Each structure stands twice: as structure tokens, then as C-alpha cells.
Amino acid sequence: MIDKGAPLLALDKVETRIGPYHILHGVDLVVPEGGATMLLGRNGAGKTTTARTVMALWRASAGTVTFGGRDITREDAPTIARLGVGYVPENMGIFSDLTVAENLRLAAISGQLDPKRLEVIFNAFPAMKRFWLGRAGTLSGGQKQMLSIARAIVEPRRLLIIDEPTKGLAPAIIANMIGVFRDLKATGVTILMIEQNFALARAIGDTVAVMEDGRIVHHGGMAELADDDALQRRLLGLSMSAHQ
Amino acid sequence: MTTHAPAPSFIRRLLSGDLPRSRILTVILIAIVVGLVVAPFLVPGARSLNTSAKILIFIALVASYDLLLGYTGIVSFAHTMFFGIGAYGIAIASTRMEPGWTALAVGTSCAILLSVILATVIGLFSLRVRAVFFAMITLAVATAFSTLMSQLSEWTGGEDGITFKMPTIFQPAYRLFEEPVLGIVINGRILSYYAILIAVVVLFLLMLRIANSPFGRVLQAIRENPFRTEAIGYRTVFYRTIASVISAVFATLAGVLMAIWLRYNGPDTTLSLEIMVDILLITVIGGMGTLYGAIVGSVVFMIAQTYLQDVMVLVSKASEHIPLVATLAHPDRWLLWLGLLFVLSIYYFPQGVVGSLRDRARGT
Numbered sequence: 237m238i239d240k241g242a243p244l245l246a247l248d249k250v251e252t253r254i255g256p257y258h259i260l261h262g263v264d265l266v267v268p269e270g271g272a273t274m275l276l277g278r279n280g281a282g283k284t285t286t287a288r289t290v291m292a293l294w295r296a297s298a299g300t301v302t303f304g305g306r307d308i309t310r311e312d313a314p315t316i317a318r319l320g321v322g323y324v325p326e327n328m329g330i331f332s333d334l335t336v337a338e339n340l341r342l343a344a345i346s347g348q349l350d351p352k353r354l355e356v357i358f359n360a361f362p363a364m365k366r367f368w369l370g371r372a373g374t375l376s377g378g379q380k381q382m383l384s385i386a387r388a389i390v391e392p393r394r395l396l397i398i399d400e401p402t403k404g405l406a407p408a409i410i411a412n413m414i415g416v417f418r419d420l421k422a423t424g425v426t427i428l429m430i431e432q433n434f435a436l437a438r439a440i441g442d443t444v445a446v447m448e449d450g451r452i453v454h455h456g457g458m459a460e461l462a463d464d465d466a467l468q469r470r471l472l473g474l475s476m477s478a479h480q
Numbered sequence: 481m482t483t484h485a486p487a488p489s490f491i492r493r494l495l496s497g498d499l500p501r502s503r504i505l506t507v508i509l510i511a512i513v514v515g516l517v518v519a520p521f522l523v524p525g526a527r528s529l530n531t532s533a534k535i536l537i538f539i540a541l542v543a544s545y546d547l548l549l550g551y552t553g554i555v556s557f558a559h560t561m562f563f564g565i566g567a568y569g570i571a572i573a574s575t576r577m578e579p580g581w582t583a584l585a586v587g588t589s590c591a592i593l594l595s596v597i598l599a600t601v602i603g604l605f606s607l608r609v610r611a612v613f614f615a616m617i618t619l620a621v622a623t624a625f626s627t628l629m630s631q632l633s634e635w636t637g638g639e640d641g642i643t644f645k646m647p648t649i650f651q652p653a654y655r656l657f658e659e660p661v662l663g664i665v666i667n668g669r670i671l672s673y674y675a676i677l678i679a680v681v682v683l684f685l686l687m688l689r690i691a692n693s694p695f696g697r698v699l700q701a702i703r704e705n706p707f708r709t710e711a712i713g714y715r716t717v718f719y720r721t722i723a724s725v726i727s728a729v730f731a732t733l734a735g736v737l738m739a740i741w742l743r744y745n746g747p748d749t750t751l752s753l754e755i756m757v758d759i760l761l762i763t764v765i766g767g768m769g770t771l772y773g774a775i776v777g778s779v780v781f782m783i784a785q786t787y788l789q790d791v792m793v794l795v796s797k798a799s800e801h802i803p804l805v806a807t808l809a810h811p812d813r814w815l816l817w818l819g820l821l822f823v824l825s826i827y828y829f830p831q832g833v834v835g836s837l838r839d840r841a842r843g844t
Contacts, residue, residue: 317713
């Protein structure tokens with residue numbers, strides 16, 4: 237039974253430095269279990285760094301990251317992945333030299349692909365079935381993004397961190413993605429999504445956090461932000477109603 | 481776009497599902513394999529037999545390096561060290577013990593054990609650092625090992641190396657049949673050649689199996705993006721270390737074969753930096769991350785290295801009245817032309833011969 241509202245992921249005053257650059261300046265973020273939290277903000281606000289810090293791909297220099305009540309700040313990326321965190325990096329993070337089948341088998345850490353989950357993936361992304369034995373590098377941009385998402389859901393995950401899944405995709409593909417993410421939510425998985433597409437953010441998000449200069453400057457319900465043009469302009473510099 | 485008839489399932493299984501995927505490449509590989517099988521009968525003579533045996537040994541050696549460089553993306557300069565460990569294992573065991581099968585078994589086992597320990601230590605301590613530092617560490621370790629082998633002259637023969645005896649059936653004086661077969665006396669050299677051929681086929685098929693296993697896919701993923709591979713749950717240092725150990729073991733076995741063939745080992749034969757450069761060149765020329773590249777690359781390289789001077793003698797004689805051409809074609813300039821051939825081959829085949837042929841078959 238999913239206890240909606242209890243935090244699955246929590247970042248407490250997290251700071252991250254990359255070389256000489258101080259990117260995150262004390263990020264406080266709570267991702268409730270069982271819903272979709274949208275992480276919004278202008279380019280360079282620190283959204284991707286936040287996701288990579290949760291995955292331990294960048295190390296937090298201060299603060300704590302807690303997942304399911306366990307402190308994962310000092311854990312490495314494979315441990316975090318094996319705790320049930322699926323990560324879909326930005327820019328279609330696939331392995332282009334491997335086939336579609338090999339990409340998915342690689343993500344199935346338990347060794348075997350579950351036929352039922354595969355069926356779900358094929359229903360959501362028919363192209364994956366069509367190009368099953370094709371090299372992932374030869375897929376189109378949208379198909380690569382589908383593969384990247386399929387790889388993250390090929391096994392049950394407690395949390396999916398998805399970084400700009402619609403970046404550079406055609407509107408028709410984005411509409412399909414919205415349906416897929418809604419279906420994913422219905423399975424009970426928690427989603428933390430970085431997104432610039434407001435239509436998608438509003439369609440999927442339950443809660444929202446807005447970042448600016450490496451800090452969370454707003455945290456609340458998605459509906460609240462979606463209905464408040466003035467708040468949107470103040471936080472994001474533009475209105476969602478202009479991006480339907 | 482080239483279409484292919486489906487390969488019989490036993491061939492597919494034998495090659496672990498990794499078919500040549502190009503008709504031209506298939507023809508080339510079949511020609512090479514058939515050529516190597518019939519070489520002692522087709523081109524009799526000590527020199528051609530020696531070239532064929534070196535091709536075979538380098539196929540195993542370069543394929544083992546390709547597991548590291550082509551499949552995992554690790555640049556190591558210590559590969560000849562493991563090659564040398566294999567050869568010295570046989571050399572030392574055969575001189576310190578009664579030459580025979582026991583000496584071969586002891587030498588091989590000790591060499592493999594030492595290689596596994598060294599590869600594990602180097603891997604665990606060094607694979608966490610950036611690729612360029614790992615390459616420098618391996619270069620330092622390989623140089624230190626080579627110096628050590630030269631210094632331990634009582635055991636290794638120092639700079640002069642050591643000669644040793646093989647089991648009776650691998651000795652040149654041994655005759656399997658009284659009468660020649662197809663005009664060739666089946667002596668210990670021929671038997672050594674075919675023993676090496678069988679061993680290389682087995683080693684190559686094993687490497688093909690490893691490269692096409694789920695483990696091999698993880699290595700390929702690490703090569704493409706180690707961070708992404710970590711993010712889906714794989715510890716890259718662990719996998720890189722295992723890849724280093726596997727590669728080292730195969731290189732050691734190639735060294736064992738070299739010792740069996742030459743019945744001699746010294747620093748220049750197995751440990752030199754020149755051999756390391758040759759391995760790198762063959763891997764790149766053949767095509768990184770293909771394994772079949774080791775076959776094509778070794779044949780091209782060894783034939784060029786062995787016979788280019790002969791060709792140049794002919795060209796030089798034919799052009800002796802044309803001053804500049806005769807000077808350039810002088811056999812002493814063979815390394816210049818060999819270098820030029822490599823530059824051109826890398827320029828025109830950046831994916832290596834195998835990669836380019838596969839791309840062409842795919843229509844990309």
C-alpha cells in the first residue's frame with residue numbers, strides 16, 4: 237500500500253560543487269511517494285545537477301539525501317540504482333552501439349526480462365518491438381528517448397528520475413509520452429521529472445518545485461502554480477497559459 | 481545494401497551469434513582460416529611457416545587486447561608484460577624442470593596465476609583514475625617488469641634470453657610418419673604449428689563467447705558511457721578489473737604459445753615496447769571492438785612486416801636507373817613505407833578494416 241504524501245526522496249541543504257563551480261547552494265526538496273513531482277526552472281538553475289547528485293554521479297559536498305528513510309548521501313550510483321531508482325538522463329542516454337534488445341537486457345539487473353513488463357513497454361512504445369534487433373544508434377531522436385524511458389522501467393522501480401524527456405521531440409510524440417507517464421503513475425511509481433514543457437508538466441505533475449541559482453525557490457501543488465499566472469511569471473519568467 | 485543468407489545454426493552457436501555481417505568480410509575470413517590451415521602444405525619452408533605461426537599467435541594476443549581496448553575502452557601498455565609472463569613461465573619451467581608436458585603445465589599454471597594477481601592489483605589500484613593515468617601506470621609497470629626480467633639473468637637469461645626444450649613431439653627431429661604427406665615431412669615443427677592453430681581457434685572462440693555474453697555487453701556499455709552504466713547499477717571498476725584479468729590471462733596463453741613455437745624467450749621477443757606498438761597498430765587496423773579485426777589485422781601486418789622488404793628489393797632493382805625512386809624503394813627504407821601504409825589505412829579505414837566492411841554492408 238502506497239502511503240501517498242510520505243516523502244520517498246528528501247534532499248536537505250544539499251550543496252554540490254563541480255570543479256571550481258559551486259552549483260547547488262543548499263537544495264531542500266521533498267518528493268512524496270506515489271506521485272509526480274516536477275522540477276522546473278530556467279536553464280542553468282541546477283535541475284540536472286540536482287538529479288545527478290541524487291544518483292551520486294556528482295557528489296554532494298554538504299547536506300543529506302534520503303531515499304525511503306535511508307541516508308544515501310555517501311552511497312555510489314550502482315547502490316542507489318539497485319535500491320530501486322531508475323534514471324533517465326537528458327539527451328537520450330542510450331548505448332548507441334548496442335541493439336534495442338541489448339539496451340533493455342542490460343537494464344534488467346536481475347538478469348532476465350519480464351515478458352509482462354516487456355508487453356507494457358511494447359504497447360507504450362511500439363517502435364521498440366519493431367527495431368528490437370536494430371542498433372540503438374540508428375533510431376530517431378524520439379525513439380531513442382522512448383528507449384531511454386523503456387530502459388528505466390524495464391524492472392520495477394520505486395522512483396524514476398527523468399531529465400527533460402521531451403527535449404527536442406515532436407508534439408505528436410510528446411502527446412504519446414504524456415499518456416505513457418500517466419500510465420506509469422497509475423502503477424504507483426514515484427516520478428521526479430525535470431521538464432521545460434509546461435503542458436506536460438501540468439498534465440502529469442502533482443507537486444512542483446522551482447529552482448533558481450542552485451536553490452529551491454518554490455515548492456507546492458502543481459494545480460496551485462498552474463492557476464496562478466502571476467506566480468508563474470515571477471518564478472519562471474513566463475506564463476503557462478501562453479504554452480498550451 | 482548487402483543481403484546475407486542465414487548462417488547455419490551450429491555456425492551461429494560456434495561464433496556466439498557474432499557473425500561477420502559482411503559478405504566480403506566472410507570471404508576474407510574464410511580465405512584466411514583455410515590459408516592458415518593449409519599453410520604448411522601450400523607454402524612450405526621455415527620462413528613462411530614461422531610467419532603463419534606468428535600470425536596465429538598474434539591473432540590470440542591482439543584479440544585479447546581488443547577485449548580491453550575495443551570492448552572496454554581501456555588503454556593499457558602492460559599487455560606485453562602478460563605476454564612475456566606466459567613465455568617466461570614456459571621458459572623457466574622448461575629449464576628448471578625436466579622438459580616435457582609437466583613443465584608446460586606447471587609453467588602455464590604459474591604464469592596464469594602471476595598474471596591474474598598482477599592484473600587484479602593493477603586494476604583495483606589504477607582503474608579508478610582517469611584513462612591517461614591508467615595508461616601511464618601500466619607503461620611504468622611494464623617497463624619495470626621488463627627491466628626486472630633482464631636483471632634476473634640467472635632465471636631468465638637476462639638480455640640474451642633462454643633456449644629450452646619442448647616435449648618430444650614438438651621437437652624438430654620428431655617424425656610422426658616415416659613417409660612425407662603431400663610432399664611434406666610431418667615433423668615436430670608441423671605438429672607444433674597445428675597444436676598452436678587448434679589452441680588459437682579455441683581461445684578465439686572463447687573470447688568471442690565472452691564478448692557476446694551479458695558481461696561483454698556491460699563492457700561495451702562502460703566503453704560508451706561509464707557514468708550511465710553506473711547509473712543503471714553496474715560497478716564499473718569491478719567490471720573493468722575483471723576485463724583486465726581476462727585479457728591478461730588470454731595474453732599469457734598467447735605468450736605460452738609463443739614460447740612453444742620459438743623454444744626460446746628473451747626480453748625482445750615478448751616484452752619489448754615495439755611489440756606493444758605492433759599490438760596497438762594491429763588492433764586499430766583490424767577494427768577495434770570487433771575481434772575479427774584481430775584476424776584481418778594480424779594477417780595484413782605480419783605479411784607486410786615479413787615480405788615488404790622482399791617486394792622492395794624487386795622494386796629497387798627494377799627502378800635502379802631512376803635515381804629518386806631507387807633510393808626511396810631501397811629495402812633499408814621498408815619501415816618508412818610500412819609506416820606510410822598504416823597512416824593511409826587508418827585514414828581510409830578509420831573504423832578499421834572489419835568496421836569499414838561492416839558499415840559498407842549495412843549501407844551506412
